[in-house]
Structures are given as C-alpha cells and as structure tokens.
Amino acid sequence: MRHAFVLPLREKNRKQFGTSTLAVRSGLALVLALGVAACSSNNSGSAAGSATGAATPRPGGTLTVDIASKPLCLDPQNNNSNGNTAISRQLVDSLTDQDPATGEPRPWLATSFQSDATATSFTFKLRAGATFSDGAAVDAAAVKANFDTIVKLGAVDAVGSSYLTGYQDTKIIDSLTATVTFTQPNAQFLQATSTAALGLLSPASLATSPQDRCQGRGLAGSGPFVLKDAGQGQQIKLTGRQGYSWGSSLWKHQGAAFLSEIDYNVVPESAVRAGSLASGQVTGVIGVDPQDERTLANAGAVELTRSVPGIVYNLTANTTHPILADDVVRKAITKGIDRAQIASTLLSPHYKPATSILSSSTPDYTNLSSDLAYDPAGAEALLDADGWKPGADGVRAKGGTRLTVQLVYPGVDTTSRNVLQLVQQQLTKVGIDAQLQGLALNQLAPAQNAGQYDLLWFGLTRADPDILRTAFAVSAKNRARLPAGNPLETALGDQAATLDAGKRKALAATAQQLIVRDAYAIPVYEQIQFDAFAPSVHGAALDASAQPELFDTWLAR
CATH class of the missing domain: 3.40.190.10 (Periplasmic binding protein-like II)
Known part of the structure; x- marks a missing residue:
C-alpha cells in the first residue's frame, strides 16, 4: 500500500x-x-x-x-x-x-x-x-x-x-x-x-x-x-x-x-x-x-x-535529582497547582488551563483533566504517607532534607515569572519550597542541555503529537532525564513507526497518560x-x- x-x-x-x-x-x-x-x-x-x-x-x-x-x-x-x-x-x-x-x-x-x-x-x-x-x-x-x-x-x-x-x-x-x-x-x-x-x-x-x-x-x-x-x-x-x-x-x-x-x-x-x-x-x-x-x-x-499546538507550558522534572526521583513528590506537585486560578487571575479569557501535556489544538490530543484536578488535601496526604513532615516554617522535610525544588525559566518572560510566582505560593501551602531561577536566554539552553534544573519551565510548538518524542525520548532531548528502555520511550517510538491513524492516536494517548500520571512533567496552561x-x-x-x-x-x- x-x-x-x-x-x-x-x-x-x-x-x-x-x-x-x-x-x-x-x-x-x-x-x-x-x-x-x-x-x-x-x-x-x-x-x-x-x-x-x-x-x-x-x-x-x-x-x-x-x-x-x-x-x-x-x-x-x-x-x-x-x-x-x-x-x-x-x-x-x-x-x-x-x-x-x-x-x-x-x-x-x-x-x-x-x-x-x-x-x-x-x-x-x-x-x-x-x-x-x-x-x-x-x-x-x-x-x-x-x-x-x-x-x-x-x-x-x-x-x-x-x-x-x-x-x-x-x-x-x-x-x-x-x-x-x-x-x-x-x-x-x-x-x-x-x-x-x-x-x-x-x-x-x-x-x-x-x-x-x-x-x-x-x-x-x-x-x-x-x-x-x-x-x-x-x-x-x-x-x-x-x-x-x-x-x-x-x-x-x-x-x-x-x-x-x-x-x-x-x-x-x-x-x-x-x-x-x-x-x-x-x-x-x-x-x-x-x-x-x-x-x-x-x-x-x-x-x-x-x-498553540504542541507541548503546553509545564514544569518538567529532572528525575535524576534525588527529591524528584520520588514520584510521590512529583504527583504532589501536580495536585498542588491550581490551574484555574492561574488562568483566571494572571492570564485572560484567551488562555486555558492545561488538560494534558499536549494542548487541545494538537492532533491526537487526549483529555486528562481529571488527572490534573487541583487537590491540595490529596497532595498533603501523599507527602504525609511518604514521610515528608511539615517543619516549623511549614516546609516539609524528610531525613534532614528540606522539600526544596528549583524552578528554572526564561527570565525575560514576565508572564512566566508571574505565573511561577503564583505556583510558588500554591506549593508553599502544601509544604513544598519552590525556588525560582530566571535565566537569560543564552544561559537557558546550556542549562537545559546539561540538566541543571529540578523543574524546567518550557513549552514546545508543533502540530503533531511526535513533539512528545522530541522532548521526552531518551534518543532526543530527554528533558525528564529518563533511563533507556522505559515504557514512555516504547510508546513514543511506536507512534512514530505507524501510519495507521487509529493506532497512532492510541499510542499518543498512552504517551500522554504516562507523562501526566507519572508526573514526568506537570502541565500548567496552554500556550496562546x-x-x-x-x-x-x-x-x-x-x-x-x-x-x-x-x-x-x-x-x-
């Protein structure tokens, strides 16, 4: 054929x-x-x-x-x-x-x-x-x-x-x-x-x-x-x-x-x-x-x-860093972010809260809004069960390690800075200390490539679900720093290998589910x-x- x-x-x-x-x-x-x-x-x-x-x-x-x-x-x-x-x-x-x-x-x-x-x-x-x-x-x-x-x-x-x-x-x-x-x-x-x-x-x-x-x-x-x-x-x-x-x-x-x-x-x-x-x-x-x-x-x-089609603005976790290697912490961050508040208070009616790692305008997008619901009580419960206990200042700690994560973003982007400041406040409420680091554009790319971040703020544009392979495949940018042979790698490779529209859509859905539900990336809002x-x-x-x-x-x- x-x-x-x-x-x-x-x-x-x-x-x-x-x-x-x-x-x-x-x-x-x-x-x-x-x-x-x-x-x-x-x-x-x-x-x-x-x-x-x-x-x-x-x-x-x-x-x-x-x-x-x-x-x-x-x-x-x-x-x-x-x-x-x-x-x-x-x-x-x-x-x-x-x-x-x-x-x-x-x-x-x-x-x-x-x-x-x-x-x-x-x-x-x-x-x-x-x-x-x-x-x-x-x-x-x-x-x-x-x-x-x-x-x-x-x-x-x-x-x-x-x-x-x-x-x-x-x-x-x-x-x-x-x-x-x-x-x-x-x-x-x-x-x-x-x-x-x-x-x-x-x-x-x-x-x-x-x-x-x-x-x-x-x-x-x-x-x-x-x-x-x-x-x-x-x-x-x-x-x-x-x-x-x-x-x-x-x-x-x-x-x-x-x-x-x-x-x-x-x-x-x-x-x-x-x-x-x-x-x-x-x-x-x-x-x-x-x-x-x-x-x-x-x-x-x-x-x-x-x-904008492609990957929504998100915080991608460096899973090789000890705190974010813990999927419980990543999932708690996902639950601790109020996306609707961000869109309604800092953005405008043109913007939408993220409902997947892909924007809703991207071919083969899958709606995962239920996985991205704001649930601060759920976030606290996850962290409690994982041994992260609140300190005197409200920041959680485990084994003498404070629950502090660094958020790297392009410093020239005032909208991103405003959004991340609100994210910082929201995460503080569940005991997570988020530190913001705005980098100049000529510093940002080297930091990305070297994995010098806990959480990386970015979005990528492309009107095809294969943009997920570009960002997350081990053979490509691998922003989440995942190991070779992981299930996401398999789904991304398989969707790139089939011309069958139905099969490709199902594989793209699997990839989105893995990224969101394992919190390799924490979607926040759709780019406009x-x-x-x-x-x-x-x-x-x-x-x-x-x-x-x-x-x-x-x-x-």
Whole structure:
C-alpha cells in the first residue's frame, strides 16, 4: 500500500477576511483554537484591518513590528524559540505546508509527495523554477544537502535532527525528484517537512558555520522575504523578494509578497510594545502579554490569536535529582497547582488551563483533566504517607532534607515569572519550597542541555503529537532525564513507526497518560499566540504552528 499526496498547487487557498475590530472581538472560535476567543469563524487564524476604502490589496509599504527579545539565532534549522521562528519562517520555504484546519500536508516546494507502506521511504516531486535568494536552484540536490547537513549538526540542531531520526539517505532520482529513506519507520516525517526547522537553505548557506548562519551571515533561503540587515539582533530588516512565485498552495495570492519590507524591533517591555502600537508608532506586535490585551482592544487594534499546538507550558522534572526521583513528590506537585486560578487571575479569557501535556489544538490530543484536578488535601496526604513532615516554617522535610525544588525559566518572560510566582505560593501551602531561577536566554539552553534544573519551565510548538518524542525520548532531548528502555520511550517510538491513524492516536494517548500520571512533567496552561496589528494591516495569518504568516499581508495607505 502506498500513501500518496498529489494535489494541485492552488487546490485550497488560505482564507482571509476583512472584519472590523468589533467583529474581531466577537468571540467566535477558530477551529483548532477550541474555545479561545479569535478573529473570525474561519479556520485559518487570519486577520485584517478595517481601513476605509481598503478593498483591494496594494503592494508596497513597510510593516513595523515590535518583538519581545533578541533572536538568538536567525537560522530556522538551528532554533530554540517561537520568537526566533516568527522571523526565520519568512525566509525559508518548506517541501510541504500544513492545513491549519485539518492538519493535512499540502504542496509547497513539492507539488506532490508520497510514502511507502512502511513509512521508511518518502518521494517528493519538486516544482520547477524555484530558486534560493543567492540564485541557486531548489532541486533534488539541494534537498539532499539540507537533510544531510541537519543530521550532521546533530545536537546543534536538536529539533530538526529529531525529525530525521533514523535518516539513511536522500536519493536524487532526477533534478526535481528526491526520495528520502530511513532505517526505521518515521510516520511523522511528512508533517515535519512543513516546519521551519526543515525549511530549505541554499547549499552555499549550508557550507557556512552554524555560528555565521545564526547571525544571518550567508543565510539564503527560497522564501518570499530575504534578510537585509540583522542589526546585531536588535533591529532586523527583511525585504520582499523580487520574482518570487512559488508560494504555498494554502496562501491566498500568487507571485511576490505584497510588503516591500518588514522591520522588527526588539522591545523587552510588554507595556511599551503595546503602547507603541496603540499610539501608531508601529503597525504590529508579535507576542502580546495578557495584561496588555485591554490596552490594545481599547485602541482598536486587530487581534490575531490561536491556541498553540504542541507541548503546553509545564514544569518538567529532572528525575535524576534525588527529591524528584520520588514520584510521590512529583504527583504532589501536580495536585498542588491550581490551574484555574492561574488562568483566571494572571492570564485572560484567551488562555486555558492545561488538560494534558499536549494542548487541545494538537492532533491526537487526549483529555486528562481529571488527572490534573487541583487537590491540595490529596497532595498533603501523599507527602504525609511518604514521610515528608511539615517543619516549623511549614516546609516539609524528610531525613534532614528540606522539600526544596528549583524552578528554572526564561527570565525575560514576565508572564512566566508571574505565573511561577503564583505556583510558588500554591506549593508553599502544601509544604513544598519552590525556588525560582530566571535565566537569560543564552544561559537557558546550556542549562537545559546539561540538566541543571529540578523543574524546567518550557513549552514546545508543533502540530503533531511526535513533539512528545522530541522532548521526552531518551534518543532526543530527554528533558525528564529518563533511563533507556522505559515504557514512555516504547510508546513514543511506536507512534512514530505507524501510519495507521487509529493506532497512532492510541499510542499518543498512552504517551500522554504516562507523562501526566507519572508526573514526568506537570502541565500548567496552554500556550496562546497573540499578535496584534493596526487597522491598516490586512491579511496577516497564523499558520498551523501558530507562527505569523505575512506573505498575504498588505497595508492600506
């Protein structure tokens, strides 16, 4: 049996809409947002302004966008944050795209694609005429060079290389046909080819060092925008690419992007970002904090929101540390967190308490809300039975060891800090001393990789349940520091090996249950991508991974 995907390049255009801000605030739900207030009842995560007389897209103009933090790496293949991808996604095309409404793969650089029955061989037919911004052709040799290089990068490109687990080779059938083979089944690979992590770079770019690519030096993709100036990471400028004509089949128009330029400015203070948009100093903000939503709504900003698929914000336990090697302690932490209070007091109606380790917008999500119920009495009972007795200050201890755990998180993220401060208070009530450590972004990745944490605060984005393998498999990031041969490893490996949708869903459910019920990770709340634009901005969208998609964006002037 062969699984074939052969679709016309424009079979399904991504829908846009031009509703007013009042309509944007109407509370209609996006498919996949599952209850999150959104911009319209269409499925694409799109937004448009309502400027008078702006009925027809107009090319030209500069979109000015404030972002929260300096990108650590502009190379989409060497990336560790959604903030980085928000920029690098504009620079590279992928072999496929993913329909936000259905999760199905759609043509992009590949006009057709198919897998064999064992999910070990995938063949892509490339469209003719696509080129990288340095003039090199997007051909089968370039596909091979990209996948070969990502595998060689290994730990440097931990996300991309995890998508290529078991990679054997890419065979060049002809100049526009490539067959990618694996030594083991890799059912998630087609979806992976839609991500920015497997976005294609020119062979010349691949020959440069990872450090140079991160700084934007020699970075040439085939995307609708090119990097004009990296600005030492503080001001990044992209320009629309002349002659571009090979966009995703999900995009609304053909040809080049409408925008002439996108200027990103790093502004760490959320209130300043919101104020700049409200006052007209910029035309967009990527990443709106909950406390600033009202400011932008009052200013008439157009909101673009989507529940982010993938791993929810959670505290993942380092199970090699003595206190957290005790599953009773981990389970008590799970019971001691009041997720509903966090969402209602610190976030906004757009946010949802976690009901699994995967967000409810992720394919094959399983509702485990009963396992995540707030139960402080249950937490205390578990700790009492386990020998953890309250001290004079209320903090429990056993055998002379205080029940103290260190929570590591990105210090630049004020929302996370606020949430974790409340988590800290909640855990204090059951006798757990949670110490917060906010790290700079350039310190966080080394700490993660070295396992220098008791509890690690993070979320990961991907519209596929295989993101669990990326985070928790021993062969991948293994954030919980689990031993080889554990039951979770087996479930994650098996779900990656089957093309049977029913079997894969059941295996993904098993993996979620193991993570939540054994408390390898403690889910807290679902991530939300919340961007905002001036009313003059039309056609912005969020893709299946909730990343900004600006190809169809245009400005009323």
